[in-house]
Amino acid sequence: MNSRISAAEKTxxxxxxxxxxxxxxGIPENPFKVLISCVLSQRTREENTAIASKSLFSVASTPEGISKIPLxxxxxxxKAAGLAKQKAKNILxxxxxxxxNGDNVPSNREELMKLPGVGPKTADITLCYGFGIPCIPVDVHVNRIxxxxxxVDGPVKLEEVGGLLQKIFGRKDWRIVNRGLVLFGREKCLPRNPKCGICELNEFCKFGRQALNKRA
DNA sequence: AAAACGGGGGC
DNA sequence: GCCCCAGTTTT
Structure with a gap:
């Protein structure tokens, strides 16, 4: 039994x-809303993303409707989401x-990433939450955790982490793994001062064991 | 590889 | 005041 698999199971x-x-x-009900919400969320806290998306979707929530809104x-x-000038242009x-494209959101990574303001994370999130396609969007938090x-260990490039995690986690609900990692990162596995002392994973987490030993 | 975009909230 | 935010694009 590989110890990494075991850690993955527990995680x-x-x-x-x-x-x-x-x-x-909290997940928008169709791929289009997932995509737009995700663009709004870039470099933005969730609360502000929610304010912005609610504000937008209350006016229009379809490609046709939104494209009629003046820039x-x-x-x-x-504007609550920040970077509003660029995001508005991208959304239009x-x-x-x-x-x-026949009023259809692209359902593959390559086509999604041709859209302005859509990079690897936004594309993967749209695939995962919008279309239910198995993939793990990797941001700095998922990478860190x-x-x-x-x-994940050693010289693995950021672009390779998602695929590696898919193998490690096996047939899990990707949406829960994704969402859970982000929420976990926000609550306990913080970048600077992680709360290893009260973390449920500290006993088998390399970093957690190290942190606890140091304290003792 | 690094800067730039960006307003808002926590400390 | 300073730092950070489910990144992407440009230099």
Whole structure:
């Protein structure tokens, strides 16, 4: 039995138990809303993302509807999310591209990343939450947590971490793994001062054991 | 590889 | 005041 698999099992069980219920409430109901919400969320706290997306979707929530909103009006609607000027421009172009595509959001990574303001994370999140396609979007938090626990080790490039995690986690609910890792990172596995002392994973987490030993 | 975009909230 | 935020694009 590989110890990394064991750590992954424990991690997955914890994520499902602790954060599984979260998946039922906060996810937009269609791929388009997932995509737009994700663009709004870039470099932005969730609370502000929620304010901006609510503000926008209360006016329009389809590619056709949003593409009719003037640029300056759109900027005003989403300003709570920050980077509003660029995001508004991107959203209008994204809506235009979707309309050209028969009113369909692209359902593969390559096509998604051709859209302005859509990089690897936004594309993967759209695939995972919008289309239910198995993939693990990797941001700095997921990367940090995976390395601390020891799920990922050595000179693995950021782009390779997602695929590696998929293998390690096996047939789990990707949405819960994704969401759980992010929430866990925000609550306990913080970048600077992680709360290893009260962390449920500290006994088998490399970083956690080290931190606790240092304290004792 | 590093800077730039960016307003808002916590400390 | 300073730091950070489910990143992406440009230099």
């Amino acid at each position: 997955a069980l914890f994520l499902h138990g602790r954060y599984g219920h979260e998946i039922e409430k 300056e009006e759109l900027q005003r609607l989403i 172009q994204i809506c235009g591209a979707i309309l050209e 995976s390395r601390r626990i020891g799920l």
